[in-house]
Amino acid sequence: MNLYITIIVLGLLIFLSHIFNQLFDKTKIPNVLLLLLIGIIIGPLSGIITIDFFGELGNIFTTITLIVILFESGAGLHFKEIKKAIGSATVLTLVNFVVTILITSWISRWLLDIDVMSSVFIGAIVGGTSSAVVIPMVKQLKMGEKSTSVLILESALSDVLCLVVGLALLDGIAENVVSPQLILLKMWKAFVFAIAIGLVSGILWSAFIGKLRSVKNSMFTTLAFVFILYGFVELLGLNGGIAVLSFGILLGNIDGLNESKKYRRVFAFKSSGFNPNERDFFSEIVFIMQTYFFVYVGISLQFGALAIYATGLLIVLLIIGFRIPGVIYLTGRNISKPEKTIMSVMTPKGLVPAVLASLPLQRGLAHGEIILDLGYSIVLFSIVICSLLVITLGLNPNLLNSFSRNSEKTVKVETISSDNILKGV
Numbered sequence: 001m002n003l004y005i006t007i008i009v010l011g012l013l014i015f016l017s018h019i020f021n022q023l024f025d026k027t028k029i030p031n032v033l034l035l036l037l038i039g040i041i042i043g044p045l046s047g048i049i050t051i052d053f054f055g056e057l058g059n060i061f062t063t064i065t066l067i068v069i070l071f072e073s074g075a076g077l078h079f080k081e082i083k084k085a086i087g088s089a090t091v092l093t094l095v096n097f098v099v100t101i102l103i104t105s106w107i108s109r110w111l112l113d114i115d116v117m118s119s120v121f122i123g124a125i126v127g128g129t130s131s132a133v134v135i136p137m138v139k140q141l142k143m144g145e146k147s148t149s150v151l152i153l154e155s156a157l158s159d160v161l162c163l164v165v166g167l168a169l170l171d172g173i174a175e176n177v178v179s180p181q182l183i184l185l186k187m188w189k190a191f192v193f194a195i196a197i198g199l200v201s202g203i204l205w206s207a208f209i210g211k212l213r214s215v216k217n218s219m220f221t222t223l224a225f226v227f228i229l230y231g232f233v234e235l236l237g238l239n240g241g242i243a244v245l246s247f248g249i250l251l252g253n254i255d256g257l258n259e260s261k262k263y264r265r266v267f268a269f270k271s272s273g274f275n276p277n278e279r280d281f282f283s284e285i286v287f288i289m290q291t292y293f294f295v296y297v298g299i300s301l302q303f304g305a306l307a308i309y310a311t312g313l314l315i316v317l318l319i320i321g322f323r324i325p326g327v328i329y330l331t332g333r334n335i336s337k338p339e340k341t342i343m344s345v346m347t348p349k350g351l352v353p354a355v356l357a358s359l360p361l362q363r364g365l366a367h368g369e370i371i372l373d374l375g376y377s378i379v380l381f382s383i384v385i386c387s388l389l390v391i392t393l394g395l396n397p398n399l400l401n402s403f404s405r406n407s408e409k410t411v412k413v414e415t416i417s418s419d420n421i422l423k424g425v
Contacts, residue, residue: 010292013035013038013291013292013295014288014291016034016035016038017031017035017287017291020034020035021140024140027391028390028391028394028395029387029391030136030137030140030387030390030391031136031140031291031294032133032136032137032294032348032383032387033383033384033387033388035291035294035295035298036294036295036297036298036383036384036387037298038295038298039294039295039296039297039298039299039300039301040298040299040301041298042295042298042299043298043299043300043301044299044301044302044303049299050299051299051300051302054296054299058296058300059355061292061293061296062132062293062296062351062355063230064227064289065132065289065290065292065293065351066131066132066241066351067226067227067230067240067241067244068223068226068282068285068286068289069131069132069135069136069286069289069290070131070135070156070241070244070245070248071223071226071244071245071247071248071282072248072282072283072285072286073131073135073152073245073248074152074244074245074246074247074248074249074252075248075249075251075252075274075279075282076252077148077149077152077248077249077252077253078145078252078253078256079249079253079256081145081146081148081149082149082153082249084146084149084332084334085146085149085150085153086153088150088330088331088332089149089150089151089153089154089157090153090157091330092150092154092326092327092330092331093128093153093154093157093158093161094161095326095330096127096128096129096154096158096319096323096326096347097124097127097128097158097161097162098127099319099322099323099326100123100126100127100319101120101123101124101127102123103123103315103318103319103322104119104122104123104126104127104315104319104378105119105120105122105123106119107311107314107315107318108122108123108311108315108374111307111311111314112307112308112311112370112374114366114367114370114371115366115367117169117172117173118173118360118365118366118367118370118371120169121166121169121170121173121360121371122357122371122374122375124161124162124165124166124169125162125166125352125353125356125357125375126162126315126319126349126353126375126378126379126382127158127161127162127165128154128155128157128158128159128161128162128349128352129151129154129155129158129346129347129348129349130155130159130348130349130350130351130352131152131155131156131159131241131350132290132293132350132351133294133348133349133350133383133386134151134152134154134155134346134348135151135152135155136286136290137346137348137386137387137390138151138152138346141342141390141394143339143342144335144336144339146332146334146335147331147335147339147340147342147343150331150335150343151343151346156241156242156245157191157242159239159241159352160187160190160191160194160239160241160242161187162352162353162356163190163239163352163356164183164186164187164190164239165183165187166352166356167356168182168183168186169183170356170359170360170363170365173360173365174363174365189237189238190238190239190242191239191242193236193238194233194238194239194240194242194243194246195242195243195246197229197232197233197236197238197243197246198229198233198242198243198244198245198246198247198250199246199247199250201225201229201243201247202246202247202248202249202250202251202254203250203271205222205225205247205251206250206251206254206271206272206273207270207271207272209222209251209272209273210270210272219277219278219281222251222278223282223285226244226247226248229243229244229247230243230244251273251274252273252274253273254271254272254273255272255273257271297350297351297354297379297383300354300376301376301379301380302372302373302376304369304372304373304376304377305373308370308373308374308377309373309377309381311374311377312374312376312377312378312380312381313377313381315374315378316347316378316381316382316385317385319347319382320344320345320347320385320386320389323344323345323347324344327340327343327344328340328344331343338393341393342390342393345385345386345389345390345393346386347382347386348382348383348386348387349378349379349382349383350379350383353375353378353379354375354376354379356375357371357372357374357375357376357379358372358375360372
């Protein structure tokens with residue numbers, strides 16, 4: 001594509017993204033879907049731009065986008081809401097991860113006739129939700145603090161699960177040996193140490209941020225530090241995304257901590273958080289990055305065999321179907337039914353499965369092409385179906401209430417039956 005046309009298109013995308021945001025209030029069509037479609041049209045459908053056009057810069061861009069989104073969303077979470085949501089988010093993440101592996105591995109084995117380890121690997125890499133897709137959609141929907149916290153934490157936690165388990169399985173496939181103990185050890189280290197480094201970094205940076213404001217052109221220094229933090233944690237073999245999220249959460253809540261006597265006893269220095277100008281600046285950066293990210297995802301998609309894409313569609317529908325009762329019963333009573341309905345369909349996949357799905361083919365492992373095509377198909381259908389369901393539920397928020405009532409009746413009947421059995425005993 002001509003250089004000047006490319007620059008014009010980049011400018012037009014920002015204007016279109018603003019227009020799409022305004023349209024959402026009337027049509028409930030998320031800008032995620034519209035930007036994705038633009039990417040598909042100028043990418044795989046027309047061939048105007050191919051993924052090779054971006055080269056190594058594509059991976060760098062997607063990683064930076066993920067870093068910025070996690071940092072900015074973490075800064076918007078409050079400790080009280082995190083405390084309320086962390087239990088629900090953790091349980092929901094683990095249940096959905098296991099259920100997704102079971103569904104995906106069974107369907108891919110049955111319909112595509114691939115080996116057990118390859119099918120489990122596919123399930124592991126699509127077992128979570130994408131932070132880069134979920135967070136912008138949640139903010140557009142303007143959901144409550146607890147439901148927002150649950151979805152953001154779920155997406156961050158599941159990213160770690162997908163990465164750690166997926167890469168461990170990939171190494172196991174290559175060596176023909178899989179160690180559950182090694183996977184659990186890596187998961188424990190990735191979570192605990194990444195969170196600790198993120199929190200300590202946040203405390204240290206809060207001591208410097210006030211002084212840096214007196215320096216000219218210092219608005220970007222916090223983001224620069226976030227990039228350094230992410231890279232450093234990843235080089236240690238831990239999860240940079242969790243560290244960045246923890247860093248953002250601490251800086252976003254540091255003003256409240258300053259009012260705590262216990263905190264001031266331990267940390268005598270003056271700490272400072274974000275001011276309104278900095279929050280607006282970070283929000284603008286996220287808006288620009290996510291606009292280009294979703295177009296890039298659309299360009300990156302590859303359309304393989306029809307049977308594989310049909311399998312991907314079936315897997316996505318089953319994942320959503322099994323997620324509904326999980327959200328209803330695992331997210332607590334403090335979330336309204338309309339918000340639980342939205343949370344039930346919030347299963348978009350994104351950067352992590354798209355990257356991991358390409359690795360078996362790059363390493364020359366068996367069924368590499370099938371894994372690649374199936375991974376991309378699940379990413380595509382999960383985003384499209386999630387967006388379409390959000391539109392539908394925006395127009396009719398009580399659509400899944402009948403399902404919820406039926407499920408509750410079933411549970412009550414089972415409870416009564418079990419009580420009768422116990423009485424008989």
